[in-house]
Amino acid sequence: MNFRKTQPEAADARLDQWDESRAAYVEAPDNELVARTRRRDLAAYEELFRRHHKRVYNIALRVLSNEAEAADITQDVFVRVYDAIGKLKSDDAFLTWLKTMTVNRCRDSLRKRGRLRIESLDARIQQSDGAMASIEIPDDSNNPQDALEKKFLRQSVHKAIASLSPDAREVVTLFYLDGADIATISKIVGSPQGTVKSRLSRARNDLKRKLRHHVEQ
Amino acid sequence: MSKCRKTQDMLSHHRTGLLTERRRAEIEAHVSECAECARELELLDSVMALVEDHIHHHEPPEGLWHGVHNRIKDRRPEPVAVRLGRWIWSPVRAAGAAVAVLAIAAGLYIGVPSRQPAQSMSAAPADDYVRGHVLYAGQGNLADRTASLVLYTASSDTGVRNR
Numbered sequence: 001m002n003f004r005k006t007q008p009e010a011a012d013a014r015l016d017q018w019d020e021s022r023a024a025y026v027e028a029p030d031n032e033l034v035a036r037t038r039r040r041d042l043a044a045y046e047e048l049f050r051r052h053h054k055r056v057y058n059i060a061l062r063v064l065s066n067e068a069e070a071a072d073i074t075q076d077v078f079v080r081v082y083d084a085i086g087k088l089k090s091d092d093a094f095l096t097w098l099k100t101m102t103v104n105r106c107r108d109s110l111r112k113r114g115r116l117r118i119e120s121l122d123a124r125i126q127q128s129d130g131a132m133a134s135i136e137i138p139d140d141s142n143n144p145q146d147a148l149e150k151k152f153l154r155q156s157v158h159k160a161i162a163s164l165s166p167d168a169r170e171v172v173t174l175f176y177l178d179g180a181d182i183a184t185i186s187k188i189v190g191s192p193q194g195t196v197k198s199r200l201s202r203a204r205n206d207l208k209r210k211l212r213h214h215v216e217q
Numbered sequence: 218m219s220k221c222r223k224t225q226d227m228l229s230h231h232r233t234g235l236l237t238e239r240r241r242a243e244i245e246a247h248v249s250e251c252a253e254c255a256r257e258l259e260l261l262d263s264v265m266a267l268v269e270d271h272i273h274h275h276e277p278p279e280g281l282w283h284g285v286h287n288r289i290k291d292r293r294p295e296p297v298a299v300r301l302g303r304w305i306w307s308p309v310r311a312a313g314a315a316v317a318v319l320a321i322a323a324g325l326y327i328g329v330p331s332r333q334p335a336q337s338m339s340a341a342p343a344d345d346y347v348r349g350h351v352l353y354a355g356q357g358n359l360a361d362r363t364a365s366l367v368l369y370t371a372s373s374d375t376g377v378r379n380r
Binding site: 042046049050053054055057058067070071074075078079082150153154156158160161172175181182197200201202204205211215216 | 229230233234235260261263264265267268269270271272273274275276277278281282284285286288289290
């Protein structure tokens with residue numbers, strides 16, 4: 001990926017006068033925290049982790065359907081990013097870079113499992129202890145029947161996404177769960193925009209086929 | 218391809234911002250006239266709304282940061298020799314080093330003068346060399362060697378012819 005080299009002098013000056021209180025880290029934008037991390041400020045990196053680890057974990061969980069692997073990959077990605085942060089040419093590109101690392105680590109993991117070309121994964125999530133379980137859906141409704149119905153629909157959506165091919169799962173996860181646009185997804189997965197569009201289109205057709213009975217009732 | 222088929226192929230791109238304005242207008246014009254395509258579009262919209270409403274984030278396990286922090290902190294700085302070794306043995310540098318070694322070896326091979334004449338001289342019988350030295354040493358610096366070579370060449374030619 002070709003990142004532009006931008007390191008505004010004003011940002012450097014601001015970093016020199018950095019107030020190292022907790023509030024300064026919480027309020028700082030990502031690019032300032034990235035610049036602090038370059039200077040090996042672990043508190044700044046902890047704040048970046050706090051902001052983005054959930055995103056990394058969820059991409060890994062959707063692509064791999066395995067809680068333990070998703071947790072391992074989340075940690076591994078953040079260690080690697082810290083090690084290689086000096087190579088990041090633009091502090092503003094941090095998030096795209098983080099997601100690219102996540103997708104690449106998920107692919108390595110799938111390759112090791114020999115599942116990269118298998119069309120679908122088990123729709124259930126493998127828990128840390130190896131047991132297979134349905135995903136835990138938080139109950140956010142006061143009405144038990146509504147809550148049950150919502151839980152059922154979430155499980156159905158999860159199963160439908162888990163049954164897609166790994167390529168399609170990556171694209172659907174980044175588009176619908178992460179809210180990334182096509183150009184960003186193209187950078188993250190390292191494929192041309194046309195390829196991403198056709199994967200997304202195929203995935204939408206697959207999801208329509210798998211979930212239509214829920215909306216036709 | 219019928220217009221319905223073409224429209225339904227494009228429907229999966231609809232409302233994703235992936236279609237050109239012209240394509241989107243074509244689809245919407247067709248859908249307003251065709252009940253079957255309108256039903257397909259409604260179905261797709263409903264399914265994607267279902268996905269968007271029900272895809273959700275899972276909470277990661279507690280304590281992930283501690284693992285990251287410990288792995289970063291526990292790592293010791295690598296010794297200079299290890300870093301230098303890795304620098305040298307990166308694939309590109311290793312290939313460059315191999316090319317340089319080959320180039321030097323080729324240069325040495327080409328640059329070294331051939332030993333063939335010396336071998337010829339040493340192969341000349343000793344009595345021919347002594348005879349040449351006695352006859353020609355007084356005539357110049359290399360006259361005896363030249364004469365010896367001439368004598369040896371002449372005797373070799375005779376040997377070949379006699380064989």
